[in-house]
Amino acid sequence: MSKLPDVLKRREAGILTEWLRELKQSAGLRGLPPNLEETCRAFLVQLAQASRNGNLTDIGKPEWNEMRHLLEELSVSRARQGDTPSETAGFVFSLKQPLFAAIRDEAKNIEEMAGETWMASRLLDSLGLYTTEVHQKGREDIIQRQQAEMMELSTPVVRLWEGILALPLIGTLDSERTQTVMESLLEKIVETGAAIAIIDITGVPTVDTLVAQHLLKTVAAARLMGADCIISGIRPQIAQTIVHLGVGLGDVITKASMADAFSLALKRSGYSLIRHQPENA
Amino acid sequence: MERIPILKMGEFLLVTIQVDMHDRLALALQDDLTQRIVDTSARGVLIDISALDVVDSFIGRTLGNIAAMSRILDAETVVVGMRPAVAITLVELGLPLHGVRTALDVEKGMGLLRKAVAGRRPGDGYRAQ
Incomplete structure (x- = not known):
């Protein structure tokens, strides 16, 4: 049975003072975070409460729930203030010195001291690492959300004219995005009854064999639905890469600019453009 | 055995696939349709697959073959x-x-078919595409 809860209970005030001094010493340029003392006190209270249940090795157990909750809040608020994960973990680790000192004072013999210190050290390590884990998880959530948002943002299908759709592609085409792009284009073709779709790749940074293959797939799928595709927005460098790589775009109609593609699409749909007044009239 | 109906509309044949295609049905359609084209000397065939929501490679290939x-x-x-x-x-x-x-x-298919047939000279026959 560990004596840690007893030590914490008896020496709480001393540990807290020592710990705060430790934290103040190691505080960086930003200075100490607000309500540091309350946080430290809450942490010690939770530590004493949770360790009273006897389990000092696995912080995943339900008796550590409140402690984990406290650390999650701490990690989130610290991250918001711009602290690095190691600074947050350092907050927990800095408790080691005062806690070990208290254990040393309370221990009856050297074996007991070594055992208790080892236990406390392991416990604080896992608690400190937990804050890092939470920090990381928060980051991952943000990345995932941004990815999903980008996916939504980057696949608009625009109706340019009766029976003419435009699909401005932005960003690199991977298999997953091609799937989304293809689906939204085909859905829109059904919805609007369009006969011509212009795929504009001005915003696609590079076209390699894979991207070309994805483009051709989209074109083939649209053709199966009865719509013709025009690929537009091919920049000079892209044209060069396509030829150098030996990527065949097949018999797909390609145009340098969206304007050219649109005028071709209008012509094919039987429209003609007439300017009624001279430009400088 | 169930069969897919083939309707004659003037010089065109209209095939509407309303059931799930399975392999034997597809082969039966292939037989029936070629037979009907010869019998009626149809100039165009329109296959409506709007009710078809599952295809496999065999059905896909059969469509191409037809x-x-x-x-x-x-x-x-x-x-x-x-x-x-x-x-x-x-x-x-x-x-x-x-x-x-x-x-x-x-509707659009019919228009395409009419245009395609009108664009051909009579007795032009098969041209490799």
């Missing part, structure tokens, strides 16, 4: 009403059905 056979028998073929999911599946299966005319719906 179109190629009709062309040899001097009838233009238009496949209409393909669903987005079906189109994606066919492309992923590597069956983009080159050489098959497609249209969004029956």
